[in-house]
Amino acid sequence: MYAPPWSILCLRAYVLERTRHTCIFLDCRQYTHLEKEFIEAVKTVPSPRLLVVNATTENIGQASAILEMAKRHFPETRTVLFGSYPSAFPDHAVNLPWADYALAGDPEPILRNLLDYMDVERRLQRVPGLVIPRVQSATPYWLTDLKSLSMPDWHGLFWSAYQVGANRGTCRAEMKLSRGHSHCPSDRIFGGMDEPLRTWPLDRAAMTLLKCAHLGVTEVFLTDPPGIWTVERLSQWCKALRMVRNSQPWGLRLLPTFIDDETLADMEFTMCRRVEFVYPSCDPDILKQYGCTIEPAHLAAMMTVMKEYNIQTVVRFLVGGPEESKPEELRIQQTIASLNYCRYVMQSMPLVFDAPLYRAFGSQPGTPRPDEWLQWTIHPWIEEKPVCLWGGKEALSRIEDIMQDAHSAIQHSWKRIFRGLFSRVLTTNWILAAEDRAVGLLPSALPHPDE
Structure with a gap:
């Protein structure tokens, strides 16, 4: 981001x-x-x-x-x-x-x-x-909690430089409610495994979020790993935002999971406007290792409900993980079809050296080693940047082909095209459209004043 x-x-x-x-x-x-x-x-x-x-x-x-x-x-x-x-x-x-x-x-x-x-x-x-490089190493030093640290007030930054999108109208800020690793199955791909999990006081975090409401920031996105978002913590976070009467839109990322109507109502009231669902795999057996048990059809139904609460959704698919088997692109197509062809993004599975997933599968042939990055630091202007992918450089073209094939099949799906046309028919006010068309034709039907 x-x-x-x-x-x-x-x-x-x-x-x-x-x-x-x-x-x-x-x-x-x-x-x-x-x-x-x-x-x-x-x-x-x-x-x-x-x-x-x-x-x-x-x-x-x-x-x-x-x-x-x-x-x-x-x-x-x-x-x-x-x-x-x-x-x-x-x-x-x-x-x-x-x-x-x-x-x-x-x-x-x-x-x-x-x-x-x-x-x-x-x-x-x-x-x-x-x-002290070339003198002494050190054991990482971690605080027991984050109460003694300071949270940003967002001032002194040129936020206009971070505007992106159409007409440069989107400006996002990154924020986290935690530091460390939850050691939950859902956070297998995230780093910091040796760092203890600590969370910021939610009342201070809510005030920090509110402070950027007048700076032109269109969204504050919480980039915490999904493992910290228990039902209780999400409820406590919404309660903290209620207390400060938050007016700043925010979003978060989750693994595919169920959110009840009461929590969705709290999220809407506290200005949650986007939820990103992350699919680390489309293989049901692999998803169970992450704690994901919700069926794509049920997730699609919940995302439809979330629209009624003014919460946008996007699904992010991670491609090329070490546990995947062929045909991965077919499983992605089927999952997107089951999700009613929702908004989606595909990216390669992140390779993080201090993540549980790397410690479990890092010994596979072709997987990059941390030593390659150390060599890059010695000659940064000369050495080629190592490829940060599972499988190394050889996997680059394979992952690109998987994403291209899946995207092409989805774009040319007759079911997706028909669903889009049918949705447009249902959502268009045809009476109003006919009236607008009639008003547009009216000047040409009237006689010219000189006639």
Whole structure:
């Protein structure tokens, strides 16, 4: 999702509220000429500077390239790497070039200690979770809860730069109610398995959501893994939004599951406007391993009800997982047909090295290894970016063919075409359409004033 990363916004808010330092937010995705614009942006920050870069597994090479540019043009600037990659692989972070430090665990308290003891080397070596590349690794440091951390207030960001879609009318923000892994079967594909699950206080989270209602943000999407959304937590979240009288539209993602009418009414009242259902597989036996037991026809009926509550739905299909067997594209077609040809998106199954699914199937032949990404960080401008897919580079064309074949078969389905025409017939006000047509023909039927 194209939005300011939630983890960076939380770290930025903590620095501004809990330290004596100032900071600015840079999003290199917005730069047309990366190096030139990056240098100009860094120059606006007075020395001494500290550059903190977010790094996930998938973008670790790009993060390393940013660090290399910073060291090449501003050698006196100290650089810090944080995010899911150094937290999941602190031993790899020791070997990262161009990084003076890496934060393994919750970055806020580690960064604060780093800022306080920057020039006291002995003290830095005793900071929990602080990795000093080429000197020492560290065990990830996790807080017991999130009460002591700060939540963003959304200010100081150029939200117009994140507008996308038709006429640039959609602007989304990312938000999370949790950190860590639920260890539920539904979260098998999500990373952070070694991070304990913690949730933000829901009353504070509700106020944070409300704060962006006047900034032009059309939707705040909650990117938490589906495993945290129990019936009780969803009800508590809606209750917290009721208490603050929320007016900001929001959405969330779930695995295919049943939502009762009372909960749907609460979601509508609290401005929930979109739910994304994620299908990790269309094989019923595999879906049971994720805890999904609802039939596609029943899900389709529930999505029809959700429309009456002004909640849009979209189904996301993950293609090319390690447990799939042929013919995968046929199962996708059948599932979409059972869902009454709903709105859908297809993407490749994410490859996450610290996810339960990888630990179970990562030894399969052709599956990429974390070492390939470490090599990419050493030569980010030269080495080709590793393919982050189950099966590696050889699986790329196969997954593309599966998605193309499934999409083509769905688009040319006579059942889908007939259903669309029939729906249009039912929803069109033909009397009003005939009146509009008659009014449009009226001027040509009247005599000209000069006749």
